[in-house]
Amino acid sequence: MSLTVEIRFTLNGSPTRAAVPPGLTALAMLRDIVGLTGTKYGCGEGECGACTILVDGLSVNSCLMFAVECDGRAITTVEGLAADPANDRLRDAFVEEGGVQCGFCTPGMIVQSKYLLSQHPHPSHEQIRRGLEGNLCRCTGYKKIIEAVAKAAEGTP
């Protein structure tokens, strides 16, 4: 019999419960137990940022986080951001600036951009580059992603 731990947390604003094995990653819990597949598995070792989520407002790699560590915390995934109209500007900027090609990196990029904008509401290009240094993209060459984040910040009070 393998051990599972009962945890309770807030997921995208809703109280959630899950029974998770202690060695499980938060990423595997989100995708395989909870069924939210927006958060991507890229490398599984902290290198690519495709699995980025917000934990109590801080961005982290969910592939490096133990699922049990979600207990008592507020977790936000790309699905949670998509449901909030306040983030429409960020999504639209990615679409309009061509920041999305195959789309695999996009959930992580969006979540990390959200975090970056929470830290720097009016970021310089250099701050955007530094803020996204943990997110890899195989398609866009980054320039359009940086422009998308800059555009999303425009007109923000």
Place this chain on the structure above:
Amino acid sequence: MVERYLAPTTLDEALKALAAGDATIVAGGTDVMPQSQAGRFKLGRTLVNIRRVAGLQGGAKEGDEIRLGALTTISQLREDAFIAKTLPVLAEAADHFASVQIRNMGTLGGNIGNASPAGDTLVPLLVLDAVVELRSAKGMRRLRLDEFFTGPGKTKRTPDELITNIFVPAPKPGFVARFAKFGTRPALDISAVSVGIAGIVKDGKISNVRVAYGAVAPTPVRGRAAEAALEGKTLDAATLAAAAKAAQGEVKPISDRRATAWYRREMIHNLVKKVLADVAHG
């Protein structure tokens, strides 16, 4: 196979959990998780998540020392106003550490506990004369950081001990410490080599010199030959050249996929010069 998961909120509970034996400590998990997933690190029967233990966060001045809690995250080292003012070399090291996401999770205690020869806080802590505070159910002891590491991933910590705090002497007037790491790209790169240098700079002369290197030996190490070449000297071109030569001569790096031994020695030579120039400029 993990049979028990504990998330203590007090130090006493955490130490009790470790005293019971066969426990794995998890702080940020940024080393434990990838190493255990890859099968390079076997989790104990009990997983002790120390993240919620109260009182082990942040930095503060205590008497003539500065205390840094083991659970201070790398992001906090980078952004905390007190640390930026009193120990800017730690903020400098934190700025070049991994990525935003990993800095938000990874902790100072985890960087020390992981004992990588390339750990980026370890070289600055060595030149700051850091002392590690260890606590167990049996009591407390302090070990100098330069005597704490015994090999890659190995330390003098016994399995029932928790790293609770790091102490460094409060910097004296004129104290300067700088750090630089070299990797192949700015973000998410483990140091191929790193150098830290500290000392008291007065009238262009440096004294109380501390030099340390990362990723050139099985543990982060002090650079005694470079220290001797610098102690009491004026920081001019000749001193810089002599110290860089001494450093190049005393390190015994290995070749691996990140860099060859020859390349590492060359980089140590150049980094020592660069960091000394930074020190000379304050």
